[in-house]
Amino acid sequence: MSSAILVLSGPSGAGKSTIIEAASSEIGDYYFSVSTTTRESRDGEVDGVDYYFVTKEEFEEGIKRGDFLEYAKVHDNYYGTSLKPVKEALNNGKLVIFDIDIQGHRLVREAMGDIVVSVFITPPSLKELERRLTSRATDDIEIIKRRIENAKDEIKAIGEYDYVIINDSIDLAKERFVTIAKAARLKWSREELDIFIKEWID
Amino acid sequence: MSSAILVLSGPSGAGKSTIIEAASSEIGDYYFSVSTTTRESRDGEVDGVDYYFVTKEEFEEGIKRGDFLEYAKVHDNYYGTSLKPVKEALNNGKLVIFDIDIQGHRLVREAMGDIVVSVFITPPSLKELERRLTSRATDDIEIIKRRIENAKDEIKAIGEYDYVIINDSIDLAKERFVTIAKAARLKWSREELDIFIKEWID
Secondary structure, three states: OEEEEEEEEEEOOOOHHHHHHHHOOOOOOOEEEEOEEEOOOOOOOEEEOEEEEEHHHHHHHHHOOOOOOEEEEEEOHHHHHHHHHHHHHHOOOOEEEEEEEEEEEHHHHHHHHHHEEEEEEOOOOHHHHHHHHHHHOOOOHHHHHHHHHHHHHHHHHHOOEEEEOOOOOOOHHHHHHHHHHHHHHHOOOOOHHHHHHHHHHH | OOOOOEEOOOOOOOOOHHHHHHHHOOOOOOOEEEEEEEEOOOOOHHHHHHHHHHHOOHHHHHHOOOEEEEEEEEOOEEEEEEEHHHHHHHOOOOEEEEEEEHHHHHHHHHHHHEEEEEEEEOOOHHHHHHHHHHHOOOHHHHHHHHHHHHHHHHHHHHHHEEEEEEEOOHHHHHHHHHHHHHHHHOOOOOOHHHHHHHHOOO
16 A cells, blocks of 8 residues: 655756755655665765665676666666665555666566656756756766766656656755655555455455 | 646545545646536436536537547447547646546546546445445435446456545545645646657757
8 A cells, every 4th residue: 555666767967866855854754775786986975875886796696586676787887776675665665766767767667567656857958957967067077978968868768757847946846756756655556456356345 | 737637436435526525625726527428317417517418419420520538338328528628628737537437547548648647436345335325325226236236347447547545534535636636737748748858958
């Protein structure tokens, strides 16, 4: 009755983490899924918070064991989502939030589509995205360029998402996000439905 | 950006109209779709409120003209939803609410799936449904029996709906309904998405 996965996607610079943070007191108990990666940690990144950092060998063993709900290889590094903490959180009635890309969304929907609600969060325009990425000035110009090219591709896939939120105002975007998260909590898994149907008729 | 259809289904006795009425002040501007039928009006039914009552000939002309978003023939009578008032309401930014059966839901989803959010509303159990139908004592025993048989079939299809609401408490059911209706308003049509993508990249 409250097994829901909320998938968030959107370009870097869309404001996803800001929105989650602003909404966190209003969406009830949730688990923010931490990805596992084989890439090296950057300055300030904390193992278990930003990512679980593992070796390539560990990751590949995990793949063989079927540990991952979804994974992908990007620029010679693996990124993936472990199934175990997700299942635990779902069993505890928590809303599970994923911040993953379009490819990851497709895989999660394939694996657990009955309880997935997905949202694509985007800045109002490409120009605004450029402005935001340039003004935070934390990234190299090459990385910014790549992010912008990625965003142009990603935006074409927004039709695959249940909802699109334009982050033109953080207050409005947060409000929309809270509404969608509350609705997501009302999702039932196929398994829960089957039990309900059986008991209902009895 | 606010073109949404909210489909409600569920057995007679589930409390659909009570929930809509209780929620009506909280879900913003909406249009409750009135079906068209060829069956005779019953005592107290008002043309244009409960149904649009038309002749068989008028209905069949409507079918030929493509007037109906969905229609079905049940026990020698036609029931259907005219497209025109629905389109008008959507163009005016209203949430369009349908109270239709499982078959109608399938047809509406087929025709306008991108903006449909669907909810199946049900009493907590078959026993409770029987109790409610019997206690209101407005219906013939034969009709009640048929409704109960229908409900047993319908409940098996709840997996086709985006959400299921158990009407065990009117306050809770109303609250869940309001949450879903607010989220539905955030739906975008495929057309709106296409325009947005085009403008976003420009």
